Each structure stands twice: as structure tokens, then as C-alpha cells.
Amino acid sequence: MFVTRAIRLGSKATSSVSEELRVIAPSKLAIEDVSKSFKTGTGVVQALDRVSLQVGEGEFVCLVGASGCGKSTLLNIIAGLEKPDGGNVLADGKPVTSPGRERLVMFQEPALFPWLDVFGNVLFGLKLKPNLSKKNRHDVAKYYLELVGLSRFEHANIHELSGGMKQRVSLARALAPNPRVLLMDEPFAALDALTREQLYGDIQQIWKARRKTIVFVTHNVREAACLGDRVLLFSPHPGRIREEFPVELPRPRDINSVDLAAHATQITKALKSLGKAEVTVAR
Amino acid sequence: MKRFLLAAAFFAVLLLLWEAAFRARIWSPVLLPSPWQVASYLKNAAVDGTLAKATVITMRRLLAGYLIGLVVGLPLGLLTARWKLFRDTIGTMALGLQTLPSVCWVPLALLWFGQTEAAMLFVVVMGTLWSVVIATDTGVRNVPPIYRRAALTMGSKRLHMWFKVILPAALPFIVSGMKQGWAFAWRSLMAAEIFVTILTGFGLGQLLHYGRELSAMDQVIAIMLVIVVIGLLADKIFFSPIETFLHRRWGTSQA
Numbered sequence: 001m002f003v004t005r006a007i008r009l010g011s012k013a014t015s016s017v018s019e020e021l022r023v024i025a026p027s028k029l030a031i032e033d034v035s036k037s038f039k040t041g042t043g044v045v046q047a048l049d050r051v052s053l054q055v056g057e058g059e060f061v062c063l064v065g066a067s068g069c070g071k072s073t074l075l076n077i078i079a080g081l082e083k084p085d086g087g088n089v090l091a092d093g094k095p096v097t098s099p100g101r102e103r104l105v106m107f108q109e110p111a112l113f114p115w116l117d118v119f120g121n122v123l124f125g126l127k128l129k130p131n132l133s134k135k136n137r138h139d140v141a142k143y144y145l146e147l148v149g150l151s152r153f154e155h156a157n158i159h160e161l162s163g164g165m166k167q168r169v170s171l172a173r174a175l176a177p178n179p180r181v182l183l184m185d186e187p188f189a190a191l192d193a194l195t196r197e198q199l200y201g202d203i204q205q206i207w208k209a210r211r212k213t214i215v216f217v218t219h220n221v222r223e224a225a226c227l228g229d230r231v232l233l234f235s236p237h238p239g240r241i242r243e244e245f246p247v248e249l250p251r252p253r254d255i256n257s258v259d260l261a262a263h264a265t266q267i268t269k270a271l272k273s274l275g276k277a278e279v280t281v282a283r
Numbered sequence: 284m285k286r287f288l289l290a291a292a293f294f295a296v297l298l299l300l301w302e303a304a305f306r307a308r309i310w311s312p313v314l315l316p317s318p319w320q321v322a323s324y325l326k327n328a329a330v331d332g333t334l335a336k337a338t339v340i341t342m343r344r345l346l347a348g349y350l351i352g353l354v355v356g357l358p359l360g361l362l363t364a365r366w367k368l369f370r371d372t373i374g375t376m377a378l379g380l381q382t383l384p385s386v387c388w389v390p391l392a393l394l395w396f397g398q399t400e401a402a403m404l405f406v407v408v409m410g411t412l413w414s415v416v417i418a419t420d421t422g423v424r425n426v427p428p429i430y431r432r433a434a435l436t437m438g439s440k441r442l443h444m445w446f447k448v449i450l451p452a453a454l455p456f457i458v459s460g461m462k463q464g465w466a467f468a469w470r471s472l473m474a475a476e477i478f479v480t481i482l483t484g485f486g487l488g489q490l491l492h493y494g495r496e497l498s499a500m501d502q503v504i505a506i507m508l509v510i511v512v513i514g515l516l517a518d519k520i521f522f523s524p525i526e527t528f529l530h531r532r533w534g535t536s537q538a
Contacts, residue, residue, distance in 0.1 A: 111433035115451040125437035159534025
């Protein structure tokens with residue numbers, strides 16, 4: 001409901017702000033043969049083993065797998081926060097070498113800055129974006145706070161927010177600089193079920209309004225089926241993409257719908273059989 | 284209001300006990316003057332300007348030394364937090380020197396600088412500097428890496444990262460370091476003023492020293508009271524508001 005309200009606000013705002021908001025240019029991602037290993041106390045862990053993946057413009061892709069299967073590592077590599085040992089990540093054909101505001105990350109832990117209030121946090125990335133006047137930055141920040149339904153909490157301190165509100169602010173902060181790609185690392189894992197369900201609805205609406213290419217990491221199969229155009233199964237040791245499930249349900253999707261449950265069951269089965277296969281190999 | 288009344292009652296009882304001890308003549312009046320004698324010294328010293336002059340001189344020395352300590356200590360702390368080389372060298376030295384009571388610098392300062400303002404300043408700087416270095420270093424190293432990563436993705440780097448992310452994130456540590464630095468500066472200055480008797484100005488420590496020379500116990504106690512009150516005021520006026528702000532912003536409890 002708040003989404004439509006916010007979109008109207010966008011069209012009412014000053015011309016340069018609506019200019020800033022009109023630009024919707026999701027990226028195409030190409031991950032080619034990406035490998036990454038880590039040294040740990042007990043030896044070398046192959047977090048990613050020649051992983052390849054294409055993500056289309058404005059596509060919503062979910063990566064599912066047990067914890068420690070390397071899906072977060074892949075996300076960090078796409079973000080440019082970590083370098084792969086081998087292989088390439090291309091965003092719109094250009095290799096990703098460092099982090100940048102074209103690809104913003106929403107982390108599982110609240111990575112909001114406690115020394116800034118809610119508004120300051122949303123403004124942070126905007127201040128680093130050139131060619132925006134102070135007024136425009138403020139208008140854009142206000143637009144996104146309204147988009148996530150937190151206009152009333154502009155000047156709240158971070159610790160005063162609930163877990164769900166914190167993730168909404170994180171989302172607004174990640175959306176505000178208008179990135180081409182949104183990378184989400186189990187953003188709802190720490191929230192209670194009710195808040196999560198609400199956010200599933202919101203994120204779908206927001207994605208509709210601000211089309212982004214989204215790579216979403218989760219260990220929750222139902223969540224993946226609810227949000228993704230495609231669900232990719234990851235298996236650990238070494239981290240690989242094992243199976244792919246297109247989800248062709250109409251949107252917005254309801255996490256509790258029967259069709260969705262059927263998809264989720266199918267994916268869960270595949271996930272379990274992956275686990276079994278590994279056990280057999282291990283023996 | 285209730286808290287204020289309670290505190291006032293507490294100090295009133297203390298004063299009464301003191302007066303009672305004086306009247307009981309347990310100790311010689313030379314050793315334990317009455318509160319009234321102390322008050323009348325304070326009144327006279329306030330009227331003839333001795334007190335104000337000494338306070339101004341002391342505060343000037345304190346602020347100069349403290350500010351130098353901060354201005355040098357903060358960047359040093361950033362260096363030790365950022366580069367191993369500095370941590371192993373300057374960091375280790377800071378850790379060692381911080382444990383040295385600042386009054387221990389007085390003999391060295393006297394021999395190097397003689398009975399001068401420079402000796403005094405040196406002692407105060409040495410008292411402040413190392414705790415500021417260590418607090419800044421601890422603060423920066425305790426910044427959760429996630430803040431850095433989040434800022435990196437939003438395009439923050441180098442100076443912007445230092446000034447807009449790392450320093451603000453380390454602020455609670457840095458402020459408590461500044462507070463500790465202040466306490467150390469105050470202590471070392473009093474030590475310096477008591478030992479370094481110079482003619483460029485009588486500070487509170489020197490008044491204390493001459494009180495002892497003249498066996499003027501009312502002066503000694505009065506000056507001690509003034510020193511305590513200045514310490515309290517600095518805390519209430521300067522540090523408390525900052526700490527209150529930090530507690531409110533960060534959501535840390537204010538015990």
C-alpha cells in the first residue's frame with residue numbers, strides 16, 4: 001500500500017529528483033568459473049569450485065544451500081568485497097574488481113551505523129554519489145524511507161528500532177543510491193516469522209517499483225521459492241551450484257499458498273537428496 | 284530534585300561530622316581546622332583574587348598540555364591501529380609508558396627543562412598522551428568489520444572511510460580515552476605544580492605547596508576542595524553531555 005503512495009510522491013517531487021528516481025537500469029551479471037578457497041586451522045576449504053551463473057537484467061535469483069556452502073562468499077565476490085582465486089565476475093560485460101555503489105549489499109546482521117540516525121544512514125550512500133544537490137539527496141532519502149514505510153522514524157536512533165525495522169532501513173539505505181544490483185545475504189534470517197512474511201510482500205512490491213537485479217542468499221527454501229524467478233541449489237565442499245529451479249508463479253506471491261508449498265517441497269527434496277549423495281560419497 | 288536533596292543532605296552530614304570532630308579537639312586545630320576556617324580562607328582568597336588567578340594559571344597549563352596530548356595522541360593511536368609496524372613500536376611504548384605514574388616524569392622534566400613552564404607542560408603532555416593513544420587504538424580496532432564493508436560497497440574509501448566511518452564508530456572508546464586523559468592530565472599537573480616552584484605563575488598546586496610550607500591547614504584543605512570541584516565541573520560540563528549523547532545514540536545503558 002505504501003508503495004503506491006511513495007511512487008506518487010516521486011512524480012510530485014522536483015524535476016531533478018524524479019529524474020534521479022526515473023533511472024532504473026538493472027545490470028546483467030555473468031559469473032564465470034569463479035573459484036575461491038580459504039585456509040583454516042584444519043586445512044584448505046574450497047568455498048567455491050568453478051561456479052558459473054548468468055543473471056539477467058532485473059532478474060531475482062535465489063541461492064539456497066546449507067550454511068557454509070559458499071553462497072555468501074559468492075555474494076561477497078559479486079559485491080567486489082572479496083577477490084576470487086580464479087574466474088571472473090562481469091557486470092554488464094565489465095569485470096568487477098572492487099566494491100562500488102552499482103552493487104549494494106544488504107547484510108544479515110544489521111550493518112546500520114549507530115552514530116547516525118535513520119535518515120543519516122539512508123543519506124550515507126547518497127552523499128557519496130556525485131551530481132546530487134543537498135536538497136535532492138534529502139528528497140531521495142525521504143522517498144526511500146517512505147517506500148519502506150518508515151517515514152515516521154526519520155530521526156529515530158538505530159537501537160530504538162525493532163529487527164524488522166532495522167532491515168527496512170538497511171533496504172532503504174541499499175536502494176537509495178539507485179544501484180543496478182542488490183545483493184542480499186540472508187537479510188531476514190534473524191527476524192521472527194510474522195515480520196518476515198510482511199517483508200516478503202514488501203520486497204516484492206519494492207522490486208516491482210524499483211526494478212533491480214537481485215541475488216538473494218538464504219537457507220530457507222520457502223523464502224527462496226516465494227521471492228525468486230529462479231532458485232539455485234548450492235552444495236558445500238566444494239561449493240558448487242548443483243541444480244536450478246525456475247519458479248513460474250504469478251506475483252505477488254503469498255508465502256503460505258499451496259502452489260508455492262508444492263514448489264518448495266520439490267526443492268527441499270532435491271536439497272535433501274544432495275545431502276544424501278554427499279554422505280554416500282563420503283563413505 | 285529528590286536526588287539533589289539527598290546529595291545535599293549527605294554533604295551536610297559530612298560537614299557536621301567534620302565540625303563535631305573539630306569541636307571534640309581530638310586533633311590539634313593546626314592539623315584539623317574547622318569548616319568555617321576553611322570557608323573564611325576561601326572567601327578571603329576569592330576576594331583578593333588569589334584563587335581566581337591561580338585557577339586561571341592552572342587551567343591554562345592544563346588545557347595546553349591536554350590539547351597537545353590529544354592532538355598528538357589521536358593520530359598516533361590511528362597509526363598504531365592501522366599499521367603493525369607502529370603497533371609493535373609506538374603501541375608497545377605507549378602501553379609501557381601509560382603504566383608509569385606521571386609524577387615519575389617530574390625529576391626528568393626538572394633536569395631537562397629546569398624550573399620552567401616547559402617542564403610543567405612536558406609532565407602534563409606525558410600524563411595525557413599515552414592513554415589517548417591507547418584508547419584511540421583500542422577504539423579503532425574494535426570497530427566491527429561489517430561497518431567497513433557496508434561503507435566500502437557504498438563507495439567510501441580512504442579519508443572518507445576514516446572520518447565518516449571509523450572515527451565515528453570508535454567514538455565511544457575515544458571519548459572514554461579523552462576522559463581518562465583528562466584525569467591523568469589533571470593529576471600530573473598537580474604533581475608538577477607541587478614540585479616545580481617557578482615564578483611565572485602560582486597555580487593551585489603551588490598554593491597547596493605553600494599551604495604546607497606555612498603549615499596553613501585551612502589553605503591546604505580549601506585548595507584541595509577547589510581542585511575536587513574543578514574536576515567535578517569538568518566532568519559535568521564537558522564530558523557528561525557527550526557521554527549522554529553517545530549513550531542515547533548508541534543505546535548503551537547509562538548507569
